[in-house]
Each structure stands twice: as C-alpha cells, then as structure tokens.
Amino acid sequence: MDNVKETVIEILKDLTGEDFSENLDENLYDSALLDSMGTVQLLLELQDQLGIEAPVSEFDRNEWDTPAKIIEKVEAMKQ
C-alpha cells in the first residue's frame, strides 16, 4: 500500500517538480501543474513502475485530479 503512495508521489514529483506528500488534495489541473502531456506521462509511468494498464479513456479528469485520488484509483486497479 505505502509502496503505491510513494511511487505515485515520486512520479508526480518528476513530472511537476513539486512534492505532494503534504498536499495530497491539491488539484493538479486547476493549478496547471499537469496538462495532457503530463497526464500521458503519468499513465505510462504507472504502467512501467506499477504494472497498471490504464488506457487513456479510463482517465476522467474529475476522477484523477488530486494526488490522493490518483493513489486511490491505482490501489483499486491493483487489486
């Protein structure tokens, strides 16, 4: 479990240059930290590092817009 959280935070740090471990509820799109490019990179990294097969159409911006929600989604998909 913690492994997923750490990995997601690490990936987001690489993509946006920010550490979200204290701000799990920050909206990544409103603050323009993530765009379409970043989103695709995020999906590819999740695939590489955690083996999550998330197609682009799975990605509903409202459901993946904060680090906390991403972690939750990934954990649900891992099971």
Add this chain to the structure above:
Amino acid sequence: MRWFVPYGNPTYFLWLALAIIPLMIGLLYGRRFRGYQTLISFFFLLLTFGGPNWRTGIALIGYFIYQILLVSGYSYYRQRKGSANKGWVFIGAVILAILPLVIVKVTPAIENGRQSIIGFLGISYITFKVVQTIMETRDGIIKEFHPVLFGQFLLFFPTISSGPIDRYRRFLTDYEKVPPQSEYLNLIQTGVRYIFTGFVYKFILAYFFGTMLMPIVERRALLAHGFSWNIVAYMYVYSMDLFFDFAGYSLFAVGISYLMGIKTPMNFNQPFKSKNIKDFWNRWHMTLSFWFRDYIFMRLVFFFMKHKVFKSRVTTANVCYVINMLIMGFWHGETWFYITYGLFHGVALVINDTWLRYKKKHQAVIPHNKLTELFAIFLTFNVVCFSFLIFSGFLNTLFFGPHRF
C-alpha cells in the same frame, strides 16, 4: 407544416416549449417518460429533416442504420469472452465510421462545390460520437452495447445539428436516471437562464454583427480591391458574429438539454478572456477541442512515447499539436483556408509552449503583472481573430474569387 433549422426562429421555440412541458412535469415528479421523449425527438427531427429536406432525412436514416450496425458489429467482436482485440480490426472500424463523413467532405472539393447526396445537417457531430464510442469500446471502458440507448445518444435532438459533443457514458448516466427534485429545479433555473442568454447572443448580438454590420464591411473591403483597413474591420466583425452565433446556439442546446434532465457539457467559457492559445482552446468550442485532446492528441502522445518515436518530450508535444490541429482543419472542410486555419493553430500552440518554457526558465528577469496579463489577453484575442479571418474564407473571395464589382 413548416420546416425549421433548429433554434432558427420563434415558432421553433414555441413548439419546443409545448413539447417539453409534459416531459418536465414527469421529471419533476420523479419519472422520465421515455416513450414520449422518443416521440418528440422524432417530431423535431422531422421538422429539420423532413419536407423540402427529405433527401437529407433519408441520408440521416441510412447513416444511422449503417453506424448502429458498425458499432454493434465491433462491440460484438470486442465484448466477446477472450476477444482477440486486434489493432487492425479497431482501425478498420474507425475508418468505416469516418468514411461517410470523408465522402461528404471530399465531394465538394473534387466536384466543383456539389454536395454529396449522403450528407445531412450535423453529420460531422454524430461522427464524433460514433468514433468516441468505438475507441472506448476498444479500451474496454464501454463494456456493453445497447443499440436503443446508443441510438438515443446519437440522435439526441437538442444537439443534433452542431453539438455540443457529449460522451456516451456521461449521457447514459443522465438518461437512465431522474435527478432528485431539488437538483432538477436547479437545472431548470440554469437551463432557462442559458436559453435567455442565448436569445441575447443569437438574436440581438449575432444579428447586429452578422446581419447588420457584416454586409457593410464586406462590401467596403471588396470595393477596396486588395489590402485595406476594411479587412481588419471585417475580421473583428466576423469574429464577433462567429462567437455570438455559435455560443448562442450552444446555450440553446445546453439549456434545452438541462430542461430534459440531461447535463450536456458547455461549449464556451468566455474565450476572449484567454491569456494564451492553449487557454483559448480550453474555452472555445470546448467539447470539440476536448474531443480532439482526449481522442487524438493524448492517444498520439501515448503512442509516440510508448514506442519512443521521438527523443524529447518537447518534440513529441510539438508534432502532436500540429497533427492534432491539422486534422481539425481537415475536419472543417477540404479548402485551403480551413487547412491553413488548422496549421496556424498547431504552430501557434508550439510557439505558445516554447514561450512558456522560456518564460519559466527566465522567471527572474521577465516581468509578470496585471499589465503584461492584459497585453497577453489583447495579443491572444488578435491572433485568434486573425485565425478566424483565415477560417472565414473571406480572403479567398477577396483574392481568388470572381470579381463581383
């Protein structure tokens, strides 16, 4: 019986109000009269595609049956247990889905402006819905195909002629339930407000710019032969007309949808306040640009990155911007001005990103304040209006068209 362009005149609205009230009463009391909704949908489709337009009505029916069969076939293939999910079957299905649209768009270009007999009002918007459904079926997100519900989605009459482009899964969640009464009352309130704002946009502002001002500036620009300030005037007048006409129409479509308990997504969000071109595409014809973002741009980026086609992220993004906007240009029609419009926006997005990266790197020395923001809005507005001048085809009339004066 008279025949109507959707939202074209007061009588159409009168019919709408009369037809929709029983549906609204049902929704208020927790029921959706589906049979009745289908009946009035048929009536409004008949108002647009019947009478003198009956040929386009036949084309619509043929197109509809073709796409239902296609998506059924692909869903059957994809949703079977242990489906092979081959890439070429998916690509074949997408090609077959856009084939009618391609024929309709290419015919005038190769046959001296003659329209194809399989065309009808709104074909390009329905095609988006079909392609999107095939893509999500391929991804396994749409897990079951229901021809009747899919048909309701494709032919949803408030948005049939020019969008906004809804998504199958989103549409279905609204269509299959009835909103709680308090939520529905809010929808009515917002819907009515949208419709009245639409009246102001379409019948006052678009009328002023498009019907009153446009012929005057157009004539002046044509009389001036070649470049003149009149072209600049035409550019602004055309841009205003384009916005108020299309945003007005979209407000009607969204407003009527709300009254029917369907939350069709919004198409415009104050686009002339955009601070850059990327911002503009998040505010202008949003359901179209988001469609392109989700089903073309992101998929291209995904493909290129996964197969490591380009070394850098920047190159990948730039190539995808240009391809994305070029396809949008081709979608508008096979003329030099639509394609140039697409290319123009592709290049504008590349320049925009390059500038933003440069600015971020040199944050310390490049000022950022209210004044620079105002300048950014001003610049974006003018770049956008210039792109609309290309889009309008007026330059074509002016420089390559037959001389009318």
